[in-house]
Every structure is written in C-alpha cells, then in structure tokens.
Amino acid sequence: MKARIEAELPFYFGPGKELFGFYHPAAAVTGTAVLLCPPFGVEQIRCHRLYRQLAHSLAESGLPVLRFDYFGTGDSAGDSHAFEWPRCLADVATAAAELRLRHGGGRLLAFGARLGANAALAAAQTARLDGVVAWDAITDGAALVRQYDSMEASLKVDLNRFEVARPDLDVSTQWPGFETSERLRSQLLELRLLDPGIASAWLTSSSPDEASRLGEPYASRQVGVDVAPRWDDVNGLELAILSHPLLEAARRHLKEMA
Template sequence: MAEPAYPPSTAVLLCPPLGQDLIRSHRLYRQLAHMFVRRGLAVMRFDYYGSGDSCGDADQTTLARCVDDALVAAGELRQRSRCRRLLAFGARLGGSVALQAHDRQPFDALMLCDPILDGVAHRAQLEALHAEMLADTRRFARPRTAAEGAGQWLGFPHGEQFGDELAAMHLSVPPAALLLDSAHVFPRAGNIVALDEPLGWDDLDRLEVAIQSHELIARVQRHMETLQ
C-alpha cells in the first residue's frame, strides 16, 4: 500500500484485471497509484489468489474468490489508512470484480474502465482470440492445435469454475459510477465518458503491448476533483 505523508481522508483500492489484461495494464495501474498518492490519497494495489504475485495457480482463480479478495483488501485499506471515504478503480475484469464487491459492501465511488458486464460475450471473445493466437505463425513456428492450447486463454490457464462463472455473469453499472469507454460500446449517458484512443484490449496484434493512456489518467484525475 502506498501512503501519503499525512493521514488521508480518502483512499483508493485498485482492482486489477486478470490474465493477459493484468500483464498489459501493470504500468497503467502503477501510474494511477502514483497520481493518487500525489493528490494525498492512500492507495492499495493487490493481486487475487492465483493471479499476479499472490499464492496459488492461475487455474485456481475464481471470480467469487476475486470478489472476496477485493473485500478483504478494502477492509485492510480502511483499517490502515483510517480513511473516511473509500473509492475503487477497476479495468476490464477488475471492473467486474469492483462492481460485485460494491454490491456487497458499497464503495463511496466507483471508477471503471471498459468493465466486462456480459460474461458470456467475454468468454466467447477470449476463446476466439485464443484460437486465433494458436494459429498465428508469427508467434509459433507452426500453428498450435486446440489440444495444445486446451485449458488456456491467451497463454493463461483457467479453471472450469472460472469459465462457468463468466457464463453466468451479467452486471450493470450504477448511474453515479465513472465509466471510461475506450471501445465506444456504451451509450453516451451520465458519467459514461468515451476515450478518444482505443486501448486495444482485444487486438491480437497488440497482445504484448502495454496498455498506456495519459487520457485515462487525466479523466480519472478530473473526476476526482468532482468528488471533493
């Protein structure tokens, strides 16, 4: 957890995405954390069980446990920072986790970037991208078979429960939440803000390219000013 030099009144929990999205957005989350600390806020970045630097294997990760981990992290952040307000940011499945955690123990504000709301569509997209990647001879000397890539999405193992949870996931965004839309798939309403530059989460040609967006950070910073 990063803390400012004096006790903050507001803290921010950064809920990470999963799989390839986690790797690609690592720098973005680090930049956001530094921006929040410069504004005098306490910030916590963390990894879910089976993801990132946490214990466990990737195929043991479940959405239910990710939500539980986010709630534990939120409680730890509240206790350590003694904040009066707790905000949450999440991109992609990190946004999905933040939304489900919010349903159980509401945050004072939500900031979401391209959150996954339709789990069925996201699962189908992952499977399509994975099949396309296996056939890509720019990455492999020969196309990989479906059997060679079984149980993975874009190089990351996943468990059966995780796939089932995606198939059952249908979420909605509270009207007061900031929703940053880089793919321009959400209607322009309320706090839904279209980013000028697509982040390319589902662009196979950018699979190894870090997600960076000065515009996103500026939008989040501008939104923070409205909350004070």
C-alpha cells in the same frame, strides 16, 4: 512545489497472507483512499504500468492507494487455474478492509478496468465502497468468453510467436497466456454488469469491443476517453497500455468523488 510521492510498500495480507499488494501512502491525509482493482489475465499485464502510474498520481494528490493481485493471479498465492469469480469478489472485500486499516478509516473509492471494474462494482456493498470509477467494464460475459476463445484459437496457429502451429491444443483450458477452468468459464458466461447504486463514473475507450459496449441505462452516463487499447486484438497482446487521457480522467473523477 508539490511533493512527489514514489514510496510503495510491497506486502502480503489476508487471513492466510495469500494476497499480494502495494500500498502507496499519500503526502497528506484527505480522509479518502482508493483501491485499484486489476483486470484479469493478459489484460492485467497490459495495464500494470498504467495502474502504477495512477497509484503514484493519486498518492501525490493526497489519496493513499492499495493495488493488489487476486488469488490465483500475479504475485498472490495460487496458480491461474485457481482463479474464480466468487473468490475474486471476496478478495476485493479483503483488500478494502486492509486499505481501511492502513489508512485509518474514512471514505473508500475504487478504480477498475475490464473485469476489475466488474469486481469493484459487484463487491461494492460487502467492501463498503463509496464510489467506483469503471473503465471498459464488461457488459456481456458471454461475449468476453467468445473473445478469449477466439484469441486463443488464433494463437494456436500463430507462427509469428511460435515455431510450429499447435492445432491440437484444447483452447477450452487456455485463455491468452493463462490457464483457465470450466468453473471460471461458466461463471463468466453468466456475468452481467451490476450497478450498486453508489457514486460512479463510466469511462469508455474510443473503440469499445463487443464485451464492453455500454447499453441503456449506462450509455447516457458514459464518459468517452481518447484511448483505443483494442482489447480483442491478438496483435496487441504484448503492448502495454499507457494513456495520459485515461489517467487524467480516472484521477479527476476519483478526486471529485473524494
């Protein structure tokens, strides 16, 4: 009977202990570990339970896991206004080094959803990743910024969530549920999908939005997954994303890369 691994060790790490993470040890050492890179903002919240389930599943199958929060997100130091893309990529490299230290070396893979996928791919060289499984990676940063702006504009006048409309709220400083900055906005406007030339799997939801629609040369390499999170649907902001097909697809590709 396969041992069930439920242990998860919360801790702070990084040069100033400013990053927060959970380490999930594996029952047996396989020589490979997995770094889970989260998406940003409300998408991180919607994926929280899915990431935890994936971490437990991978640990049970022999792959130790580190899931973490970037600086300015989750339980890491800094407020949401401090989140920016270059620091995000540096945090991926810091988390990879921490996982390698705890795991004892060996191969290191990563999984990321949305901007988490972009972060893993963009930081793959500095983090010395051996493979990445990307789910609904952002292919058009400008489209993502438009999407966040449109969702925030809808929230201003959403009387299902708020007692009164807030038409004077400046959407340029807010994205769904989180404060943002002009610095991050400019960085994401220039964002493009990077292929680091390592082992990769491109998972795509059944109904991709404009920001994550894969073009050539990625379209021919995509793996469809029967899950429709509707990232751009304001009505789904409070809905957690739970998908056994997605979990199984991510686990299978990571095990194949291991």
